Amino acid sequence: MRMAKHWTEEEMDLLRTLHDRGDLSLREIGARLGRSAHAIQDKAQKMGLGPKAFTGNRSAVWSYVVKLCADRRPRSVHELAQLTGASRTRIDKMMRDRRAAGQAHHAGWQRHTSGWPAPLWLPFPGKDVPRPAPISNAARQRDRMRRMKEEDPLRYKAIIERTVIRRRMRDGIVTPQHEVVRAMFGMGKAV
CATH class of the missing domain: 1.10.10.10 (Winged helix-like DNA-binding domain superfamily/Winged helix DNA-binding domain)
Structure with missing residues (x-):
């Protein structure tokens, strides 16, 4: 089993300097100090240097x-x-x-x-465009109804008529209906 090589003060100072520069990978720092990239990463973490900042375009x-x-x-x-x-x-x-x-x-x-x-x-430097707010449920519903009015006007008309009838029933304003319509659908009051 291999014994771990102890860190000297000079090596830790050099590690801190090279790590803070940010232009070298952990492997390159390890090569300069005669250690593995894993050993460099462990020591940097123990010293509180944080993760190695990636500044190159090697990806x-x-x-x-x-x-x-x-x-x-x-x-x-x-x-x-x-x-x-x-x-x-x-x-x-x-x-x-x-x-x-x-x-x-x-x-x-x-x-x-x-x-x-x-x-x-x-993937270039520049100024961020601000993020817009999400679409509200009411705006989504208005958009859906607008599209329906253009694409399927008969369905749109049926929905509007049903909504008007329900609103009138809720408000107590029920339109008179023919007896046959009342018998079939149970809507309205007697004529």
Whole structure:
């Protein structure tokens, strides 16, 4: 069994300096100190240096995303995952990390039928477009009725008429109906 090599004060100072620089990977820091990347990560964590900040552009997926977005057309996480073959979770985390580092931004928002809008990303520095509020239930219902009025006017008219009758019944204003209609549907009062 191999004995762990003890850390000297000089090695810990050098680790702190190299870690804070941010341009070297854990493997490169380990090579300079004669230790493994795992040992560097453990010691950095014990020293409270936090996780190694990734500042390079070494990720193959990131390089591919940059090439895909060279046309400056913003894309959603789902679209980027489909084009690159990477998972949506990986793309989402990568874009959020790059946004925090100032290397990506929200170029727009994609609205859905329910819930909050999803961000459209560009892998370049820029100013974020503010996130719009979600669509309210009332606005969603108005939109649904507007579409129904255009696409199926007979169904729309039937819904409006049924609503008017129910409102009148609730308010006690029931329109007189023919006896046959009353007998068949049980609506209205006698003529």
